[in-house]
Amino acid sequence: MQNQVPVSQNRPVTGRFAPSPSGRLHLGNLACSLLAWLSAKSQGGRIVLRIEDLDAERCPRVYADLLEQDLAWLGLTWDEGGSTGGAHAPYYQSECGDIYTQSYRKLEQRGLVYPCFCSRSQLHAASAPHTSDGNVIYPGTCRGLTPEEIAEKRKKKAPAYRLMVPDEEITFTDGCMGTHTENLLRDCGDFYLRRADGVFAYQLAVVVDDARMGVTEVVRGADLLSSTARQLYLYRLLGLQPPRFAHCPLLLAADGRRLSKRDGDQSLENLRAKYTAPEIIGKLAYAYGLQPEPAPRTPESLVPDFAWTKVPKQDICLPEGLF
Numbered sequence: 001m002q003n004q005v006p007v008s009q010n011r012p013v014t015g016r017f018a019p020s021p022s023g024r025l026h027l028g029n030l031a032c033s034l035l036a037w038l039s040a041k042s043q044g045g046r047i048v049l050r051i052e053d054l055d056a057e058r059c060p061r062v063y064a065d066l067l068e069q070d071l072a073w074l075g076l077t078w079d080e081g082g083s084t085g086g087a088h089a090p091y092y093q094s095e096c097g098d099i100y101t102q103s104y105r106k107l108e109q110r111g112l113v114y115p116c117f118c119s120r121s122q123l124h125a126a127s128a129p130h131t132s133d134g135n136v137i138y139p140g141t142c143r144g145l146t147p148e149e150i151a152e153k154r155k156k157k158a159p160a161y162r163l164m165v166p167d168e169e170i171t172f173t174d175g176c177m178g179t180h181t182e183n184l185l186r187d188c189g190d191f192y193l194r195r196a197d198g199v200f201a202y203q204l205a206v207v208v209d210d211a212r213m214g215v216t217e218v219v220r221g222a223d224l225l226s227s228t229a230r231q232l233y234l235y236r237l238l239g240l241q242p243p244r245f246a247h248c249p250l251l252l253a254a255d256g257r258r259l260s261k262r263d264g265d266q267s268l269e270n271l272r273a274k275y276t277a278p279e280i281i282g283k284l285a286y287a288y289g290l291q292p293e294p295a296p297r298t299p300e301s302l303v304p305d306f307a308w309t310k311v312p313k314q315d316i317c318l319p320e321g322l323f
């Protein structure tokens with residue numbers, strides 16, 4: 001399957017911020033937000049803010065509110081969404097269960113969804129085949145269960161639900177990383193649509209939300225590159241028009257570790273105490289090749305300098321002492 005259909009002319013360029021508020025914004029997700037904003041604005045486009053709090057217990061609303069405050073402080077504005085609202089509300093995934101259920105039912109009615117009773121330890125057994133990024137490739141253990149076997153297993157355990165995937169290459173052109181091909185059956189296996197506790201999987205929610213919010217380009221971290229084939233398959237099954245994708249290189253600490261929320265000194269809380277907003281934006285723009293030195297910049301001032309061709313394709317090691 002090729003996904004190189006140009007976005008139709010009548011859809012306005014719409015990018016998005018889709019943070020998961022399980023903590024304060026940190027440099028890694030801030031870098032992706034900056035690139036998403038610059039990419040949309042350099043095409044005269046708009047930005048939607050969606051709060052990805054599917055796991056509502058891990059994502060308290062107080063963090064969502066702080067995310068909005070941090071983005072606004074940095075000058076990364078949005079045109080619709082978050083607590084601002086807009087035509088495609090709700091913008092909190094925790095409030096969208098009914099919307100995801102409708103799409104889930106469509107897949108179920110086509111006979112593409114089946115219950116999976118495998119335990120974590122079964123799935124993560126040492127013998128299980130793994131992808132290059134450490135995910136387990138599901139071998140289809142529960143695909144062929146008979147109705148009687150399912151009824152029996154249900155007495156002991158609530159199942160999760162998986163989507164059957166085809167043995168087929170899915171190829172797309174990423175705006176940053178170039179051509180990428182994946183065979184879902186070989187590289188991923190049947191994937192989760194819904195957890196045993198009823199929470200919908202990220203893959204389903206993100207597709208349904210990007211489609212209904214009119215998102216035409218998704219900019220996110222390269223760690224999600226391998227999710228894209230799964231999402232393109234869902235777009236196809238649900239008859240939805242996919243966006244373009246651009247996966248930006250991840251920021252690594254000076255010692256080569258991937259930055260994460262555990263790096264407290266890279267959280268906006270600490271960065272705001274040390275730097276002004278233009279200082280932070282200018283340093284990030286420098287790290288991502290958008291300017292030759294780490295001079296303070298506003299997001300607006302960087303719009304004419306932005307081009308995906310300038311952004312490196314490899315993960316970026318933060319220069320020592322930059323932050």
Ligand SMILES: [Zn+2]
Binds near residue numbers: 115118
């Ligand atoms: Zn299973």
